[in-house]
Amino acid sequence: MKENKHKMLSESQNIVWHDGAISRNDREMILDQRGCVVWFTGLSGSGKSTIACALEKKLITLGHLAYVLDGDNIRHNLNSDLGFSPEDRRENVRRIGELAVLFADAGLITVTALISPYRDDRDRVRRKVGQERFIEIFLDVSLDICERRDVKGLYKKVRNGEISDFTGIDAPYEKPLNPEILIDTSRLSVEECVNTIMRYFEKYNILRVP
């Protein structure tokens, strides 16, 4: 009975959407930039966090408001209740996607850095934030190179049998079919990667509101 009543309250007619008088555009005018999601995807060790942070630094230096949502960091706060089962990993991506949509709505250049191995999960964020405001950046680096870098020492643990279900080894990674930007971080310096992204921003008027 109590369960039923909870259910009734959770029906959509009981959750009233409170429409704010303020739109994304009002915030974009203040910031003189477009709220958007810059979604890095790639294997562990492909350079997502490194380039995301370098991009954030470049943008902030130029006076733009950018913010990095790093998958590992968010596991310490919002997603601290999640583990590493397949369901929890998808929930991790879903929540960071929703978080990114809110940040973009707030007008920020929102930079996410997490493996996000499934195409469906990434495309859901694309649909939510809108095609023109979703910039998918695929860091296309071979597993071999990522493993040789092994920044976090995770590949070693996988090979020692301490970790399973690891993306690229015994869990799938679905490459983006049509990413806005594809970068091979084994061929470009961090600075060159950032410049490539900045040129994209210029071309598509992310850094100013007409």
Add this chain to the structure above:
Amino acid sequence: MKENKHKMLSESQNIVWHDGAISRNDREMILDQRGCVVWFTGLSGSGKSTIACALEKKLITLGHLAYVLDGDNIRHNLNSDLGFSPEDRRENVRRIGELAVLFADAGLITVTALISPYRDDRDRVRRKVGQERFIEIFLDVSLDICERRDVKGLYKKVRNGEISDFTGIDAPYEKPLNPEILIDTSRLSVEECVNTIMRYFEKYNILRVP
């Protein structure tokens, strides 16, 4: 076995905190304001969403970056997986708290509007964002007046037995012991409420970075 391996990967040594080169202060310099959490709490119908949105509008008009996290709205996206059981309600408050901490870290004047009936839940956010950046606003209006307003028609449903565990009727509301601001919205207009909060911002240098 697999379960164990998941567990091993979820151990904190496998989640590497990636420290950004950029601090909250860098973003605050760009925005010329202090990132903070303005946390409205009070019964359903006490005016949380209305005053939160009016405050956001006032701040945006003055060129400040503010963003409302409305409990009902967030249930449509980030918290769409949550129902109304006591555990889900606490998880709802926890996630919005973590969300608010991230928004404040990004430099925004972050305005939350949700009943948040438990003192513990609110105080956890206060500790996380820091005492000086947490502004708890208690909308102290009698149940009688909230029920007479019944903006969302929820009190009627409670009295008809369609909803149970409703804050203030058959679920507890723990008043803040020491809120930064206490407002009786039955005695002040929306504009007067906003002005009260703006005076607080002025006094505590929220709207400029020295």
